[in-house]
Amino acid sequence: MPIDRGMMHSAVRITSAGDLLGTGFLVTVPSETLDGTRWGYVVTAHHVIHAHIEREVQAPNPFVDGELYDPVPVEDWRQPLENVDVAIAPWTPRGTHHPAFPVELMIPTEVVAGMHLGSRIYYIGLFEPLMRPVVRSGTVAALDQDGVPHRRYRQPAHLVDCRSYRGFSGSPCLVEFSFAKLEQIPEDRLPWGSLPPEMWAGGESVPPLGGIAQFVLVCGMFVGHYSDEEAAGGVVSRYGVGVMVRSHEIKACLMTDEMREERL
DSSP states (O other), rough: OOOOOHTTTTTTEEEEEEEEEEEEEEEEESSSTTTTEEEEEEEEEEHTTTSSEEEEEOOBBBSSTTTTTOOOOOOOOOOOOTOOOOOEEEEEOOOOOOOOEEEGGBBOOOOOOOOTOEEEEEEEOOOTTEEEEEEEEEEEEEEEEOOOOBBBBBOOOEEEEEEEEEEEEEEEEEEEEEEEEEEEEOOGGSSTTTOOGSTTTTOOOOEEEEEEEEEEEEEEEEEEEEEEOGGGOOOOOOEEEEEEHHHHHHHHTTSHHHHHHHHH
């Protein structure tokens, strides 16, 4: 299932005084009172922005490959849930186009159809050498893990078998969902043209054809990586196991009482 280009350009670059801190991604949430109105946020790992100054966010220009919009100062960061490695800040720049994930695409952990051991995971981050978003992939290695040592945070996490690059902390993660479907295809669209009725058992019309409906939904965010640290020659590419905060915790951060009051 290919990733939609708009999803790819929802990842942003986070810096401190011009130095790379990590990745984030843009999310929109509907207003609590006004139909059709949505609030924008940038989401990243809390450890990415904690204790840094002059924090700025650069979003990719979706119309020009390899080009980022000018940095936007962002200081109103908050950690809505204690001990959860998620930081959120309002995102309201004007005059530029910024694709974002609707919060409706962020699945709660209770939704397990399609989220299994071995499921394919995609993650989107800014590839620093080329200054452009890239999509990489891995597989689910363990689900809903408690007690994973991760800095000072203690939230449950998924583990993903994958490679990583420095600066990918805060990358959004997506999972494929596949469902069987039946589709009625007009005879004039069939690749073999019209066939006589006797070719179909049980009727004169072409029966519905089976297929697969596929969806890609946000399932979490990378916050850490276990890897072989003996990389020769300063190579920054890493392989190993990634730690992924679940979408359940991210969505809970966006839906705290305090956050919802701001959207009245």
